[in-house]
Every structure is written in C-alpha cells, then in structure tokens.
Amino acid sequence: MRALHPPLERMPLYGAASSRAIERQNTHLPLMERAGLAVAKLALALWPGSGPIWVACGPGNNGGDGLVAARWLAAHGLPVHVSLSADAGALPPDAAAAHARALAAGLPIHAEPPDTTPALIVDALLGLGLSRPPAGAVAASLHGVAKFAAQGARVLAVDLPSGLMADTGTALGEHTVRADHTLSLLTLKPGLFTGAGRAHAGQVWFDDLDVSPPGAHHPADAELLGDDALRPMPRDATAHKGSQGSVRVVGGAAGMEGAARLAARAALAAGAGRVYLDALSNAPGPADPAWPELMRAGAEPAVAQPGVVTLAGCGGGAAIATHLPGLLAQAARLVLDADALNAVAGSAALTSALQARTQPTVLTPHPLEAARLLGCTVPEIQADRLRAAQNLAERYGCSVVLKGSGSVIASPGHRLGVCPRGSAALASAGTGDVLAGWLAGLWAPEPEADLHALCGRAVSQHGAAGEALPLRASTLIERLSATLGAA
Numbered sequence: 029m030r031a032l033h034p035p036l037e038r039m040p041l042y043g044a045a046s047s048r049a050i051e052r053q054n055t056h057l058p059l060m061e062r063a064g065l066a067v068a069k070l071a072l073a074l075w076p077g078s079g080p081i082w083v084a085c086g087p088g089n090n091g092g093d094g095l096v097a098a099r100w101l102a103a104h105g106l107p108v109h110v111s112l113s114a115d116a117g118a119l120p121p122d123a124a125a126a127h128a129r130a131l132a133a134g135l136p137i138h139a140e141p142p143d144t145t146p147a148l149i150v151d152a153l154l155g156l157g158l159s160r161p162p163a164g165a166v167a168a169s170l171h172g173v174a175k176f177a178a179q180g181a182r183v184l185a186v187d188l189p190s191g192l193m194a195d196t197g198t199a200l201g202e203h204t205v206r207a208d209h210t211l212s213l214l215t216l217k218p219g220l221f222t223g224a225g226r227a228h229a230g231q232v233w234f235d236d237l238d239v240s241p242p243g244a245h246h247p248a249d250a251e252l253l254g255d256d257a258l259r260p261m262p263r264d265a266t267a268h269k270g271s272q273g274s275v276r277v278v279g280g281a282a283g284m285e286g287a288a289r290l291a292a293r294a295a296l297a298a299g300a301g302r303v304y305l306d307a308l309s310n311a312p313g314p315a316d317p318a319w320p321e322l323m324r325a326g327a328e329p330a331v332a333q334p335g336v337v338t339l340a341g342c343g344g345g346a347a348i349a350t351h352l353p354g355l356l357a358q359a360a361r362l363v364l365d366a367d368a369l370n371a372v373a374g375s376a377a378l379t380s381a382l383q384a385r386t387q388p389t390v391l392t393p394h395p396l397e398a399a400r401l402l403g404c405t406v407p408e409i410q411a412d413r414l415r416a417a418q419n420l421a422e423r424y425g426c427s428v429v430l431k432g433s434g435s436v437i438a439s440p441g442h443r444l445g446v447c448p449r450g451s452a453a454l455a456s457a458g459t460g461d462v463l464a465g466w467l468a469g470l471w472a473p474e475p476e477a478d479l480h481a482l483c484g485r486a487v488s489q490h491g492a493a494g495e496a497l498p499l500r501a502s503t504l505i506e507r508l509s510a511t512l513g514a515a
C-alpha cells in the first residue's frame with residue numbers, strides 16, 4: 029500500500045469493466061480478505077487514537093471489504109460501530125462470507141449509523157458497482173457520512189468515495205462522499221483523478237492486493253501522468269536561438285492584448301528561441317513593453333516553415349476567424365486555443381479545414397469550448413471527460429488537452445493521459461493562455477517530438493507550478509521559469 033503524492037510515477041488506470049476482468053482472472057486469490065486487511069491497516073494509521081470508528085457497509089462487495097476491515101479493527105480492540113445498509117441475506121457470496129465471519133467473531137452489526145459523531149468513518153457503502161443515484165438505506169447512510177464529516181469526522185473511502193463513478197469521476201447524487209483519504213484496491217480508477225473525482229477522493233492510496241501487474245492481458249484504459257513529465261529537456265551546449273525554434277502568437281484583439289502577451293511570455297519562458305506577437309488589436313508601440321524580448325509580427329518567418337509553431341486564439345475575439353483559413357492551410361505546427369476553437373466550432377468551413385490538415389495540431393479547450401466543438405453541453409462533457417477528449421481527438425485528427433480539474437490528454441492512436449497535477453489555484457483568468465504558450469514554447473525546439481507526450485509534459489509542468497496560492501497568470505509564468513524554464 030502506498031500514498032500517491034508527489035513525486036508521482038506513471039500508473040495505469042483501469043475503469044470498472046477492466047477492473048472486474050482483472051478480478052475475474054484472480055478469483056483463486058483471497059482478494060476481499062486482502063482488501064479488508066489493507067483498509068484496516070490504513071484506518072488504524074488514520075485513527076486519531078480515541079473516538080469510535082464507524083464502518084459503513086453497503087449491499088455489495090465494497091461492503092464486504094468493510095466487514096473484513098471491521099473484523100480486524102475490532103480484533104485489535106478498536107471501538108468499532110459497524111452498520112450494514114442492506115439485507116444480509118441478499119449480499120453477494122464473498123460479502124456474505126465476510127458477514128458470517130464478522131458475526132462469528134462476535135461483532136455486532138447494526139442497521140443504523142452511530143448516535144454520536146465518530147472520529148473516523150470507513151466508507152464501504154458503494155464502490156465499482158455504483159449504477160444509479162443512491163437511494164434508500166444507502167442514501168440514508170450517505171447522508172449520515174456527510175453530517176458527521178461536517179462535524180469533524182475524518183473519512184476513509186474504500187476503493188472509491190461512495191457515489192463517485194469509477195470510469196468518469198462523475199458524482200451521482202447530492203451526498204457523494206467527500207473523503208479525506210481513498211484507498212483504491214487492485215487497480216487505480218480514472219474517476220479518482222478527473223471531473224469531480226479529485227474533489228471527492230482526497231489523498232489517494234493504492235494497494236494492488238499482491239496481484240502482479242495486469243500487463244499485456246489487460247491494456248490500461250488510460251495512464252496517470254507521472255512526475256517524469258516534469259523534467260526540463262536538457263539544452264545542447266551548441267544551441268542558439270535559431271535552433272530553439274520560433275513561436276508566433278496570433279491573438280490579443282482590442283481589450284484582450286493581455287491574453288496574447290501572457291501566451292507569448294510563456295512561450296519564451298518555455299524555451300522558444302524567438303517569439304513574435306501578431307496582435308489583432310493593431311495597437312501601436314512595442315509588442316509587450318514589459319518584455320522587450322518579444323517581437324512584433326512583421327518580419328517573422330512564414331508560418332509554413334517547420335521551425336515555427338503558431339499559437340492562435342488567445343484573446344483573439346471574433347477577429348481571429350479571418351486569420352484561420354490561412355493558418356489552417358499553411359501552419360507547419362499549430363496550437364488552437366480559446367477563440368480560435370470557438371471560431372472552428374461555429375464554422376463548417378473552418379471545421380473542414382481543420383480536419384483536412386495533415387500537419388500536427390493541438391487543441392486546448394476548456395469544457396465549454398469542448399462542448400461547442402462537439403455540439404453538446406458542458407455537463408455532457410464533464411459526465412465523461414475521457415471520452416470527450418478522445419472524441420475530440422478523433423473528430424478533428426488532433427492532439428487534445430481537455431482542461432479543468434484532472435486535465436485529459438488525447439491523441440489519435442495513443443492511450444489517454446490524465447494529469448493529477450494542478451489545483452483550484454489555477455482558477456484565475458489567463459492561466460489557460462499561459463498553458464497554450466508554454467506548450468507552444470516547449471514544442472518550438474522539438475519539431476520531431478511525440479506530440480502526445482509533449483502535451484502531457486506541458487500540462488504536468490503547468491499544473492505543478494499551479495498548486496500554491498496566491499497565484500496570478502503572471503506569477504505562474506515566473507514559477508514555471510524558475511523551476512522548469514529553459515530560458
């Protein structure tokens with residue numbers, strides 16, 4: 029068992045169907061006994077040393093894990109209150125066996141939550157088997173968990189916070205558990221790391237139950253990005269600004285010049301040799317008075333040159349649409365963000381032009397931009413962020429960064445990546461412009477880079493720099509420069 033906190037290694041993620049397939053291959057092993065023991069060990073470590081532990085068990089095998097854990101905790105003399113929100117006669121076989129062993133050990137099993145606030149709650153109500161918004165006795169227990177948590181009880185979720193969908197990180201129902209800790213068993217589930225998952229899971233722990241890595245028999249559904257993505261690329265001693273590539277930022281319509289400047293600054297900080305700002309506002313004066321290194325567009329190399337990365341859209345407003353036909357046709361390497369994405373979503377001609385591109389392209393939508401690009405709603409995007417990112421990548425033939433808590437990286441023919449870095453500190457205007465610029469700047473010196481991996485690097489680095497308050501987009505660039513910048 030181990031805690032997943034930085035430094036993080038890359039880990040495979042398995043959704044409900046894959047986890048069940050792996051479980052089926054290992055039915056000869058006492059998985060529930062191992063799971064329950066692991067839960068008990070972690071509960072013991074988290075228990076503050078006094079006060080009761082409420083082990084809240086549900087109607088399936090998640091409840092069975094809880095019953096095994098409760099038996100171990102009671103055997104060690106801890107004050108345990110076990111409840112079962114189900115008909116004991118209807119438990120699945122392994123959970124029924126765990127129930128019988130708990131009774132045989134003399135453990136009283138109640139139908140109701142405790143009367144007084146527990147010090148620690150072990151949430152074993154619902155795991156992989158969640159199939160609908162909780163109702164009945166399970167919903168009543170979930171309400172109890174929320175009430176006691178608000179009164180200060182710590183919560184350890186078994187496998188998944190009850191009410192959270194393993195595959196998508198969608199919270200079903202209003203009382204989805206907000207855990208302080210979640211112990212994921214046998215496999216790590218993608219829903220713990222994206223959508224509402226990060227808000228509900230708390231500190232994630234993982235125990236593989238001594239089952240050897242599933243490997244080739246079970247290709248992972250996605251990959252959790254690791255901190256290897258944070259390493260800056262070494263710069264060759266003979267590098268010069270010409271070898272570092274160029275970035276041309278096209279955006280910054282009147283009133284939104286700051287967005288394009290943030291992107292251009294980030295591109296320079298990431299290591300691009302030269303950065304040009306093609307401001308749509310046409311305001312006179314330098315490209316960015318505070319950053320004299322940034323050049324105005326005019327004498328820059330053509331976007332069709334392989335050494336140039338074009339970033340279009342940051343603060344682009346409606347004006348960006350007139351530039352897109354040319355950029356989509358010619359740009360050797362293209363990143364589309366913000367208003368460029370909105371323009372594509374609103375135009376069949378631009379959509380066709382994007383789909384017809386043979387040169388590499390990255391899209392960096394937030395959920396609303398993604399919804400426009402897929403012709404659906406934001407809740408539909410958030411209901412399955414992995415699928416939405418995959419659909420975007422396939423529909424447009426591009427690499428895609430679907431932003432938000434647990435950003436998802438998708439590219440045709442690649443395994444989905446989920447980024448566990450970043451935080452709500454990034455919920456501030458301009459941080460997305462910094463991401464787009466940082467990505468373009470990382471790409472500039474590496475025209476041959478695996479674009480999927482490069483997107484993962486950019487998102488991980490941006491997220492790692494965005495985990496501490498106070499944060500403005502400008503400070504984010506400073507942090508990125510200080511810790512990771514090639515400049």
Ligand SMILES: NC(=O)C1=CN([C@@H]2O[C@H](COP(=O)(O)OP(=O)(O)OC[C@H]3O[C@@H](n4cnc5c(N)ncnc54)[C@H](OP(=O)(O)O)[C@@H]3O)[C@@H](O)[C@H]2O)[C@@H](O)CC1
Pocket residue numbers: 047048051059060063086087088089090091093120153154155156157158159160161162163166167186187188213214215
């Ligand atoms: N696979 C593994 O890797 C391993 C799995 N292990 C453990 O098993 C867990 C999976 O067990 P599981 O399949 O029995 O599902 P679980 O989450 O207990 O719930 C199913 C029950 O809940 C019910 N139910 C569903 N939704 C509901 C709702 N909204 N409101 C009320 N009830 C609802 C559902 O009813 P039904 O939908 O069938 O009517 C059914 O009765 C897994 O998370 C892990 O903890 C480990 O022991 C070993 C390795």
Ligand SMILES: Nc1ncnc2c1ncn2[C@@H]1O[C@H](COP(=O)(O)OP(=O)(O)O)[C@@H](O)[C@H]1O
Pocket residue numbers: 366394431432433434435449450451452453454455456457458459460461462463
């Ligand atoms: N709660 C959060 N957790 C993790 N990352 C977040 C969170 N909120 C925002 N972000 C990140 O901040 C950035 C915001 O981008 P975006 O919405 O395009 O903002 P803007 O257009 O103002 O630049 C994205 O990289 C997104 O993933």
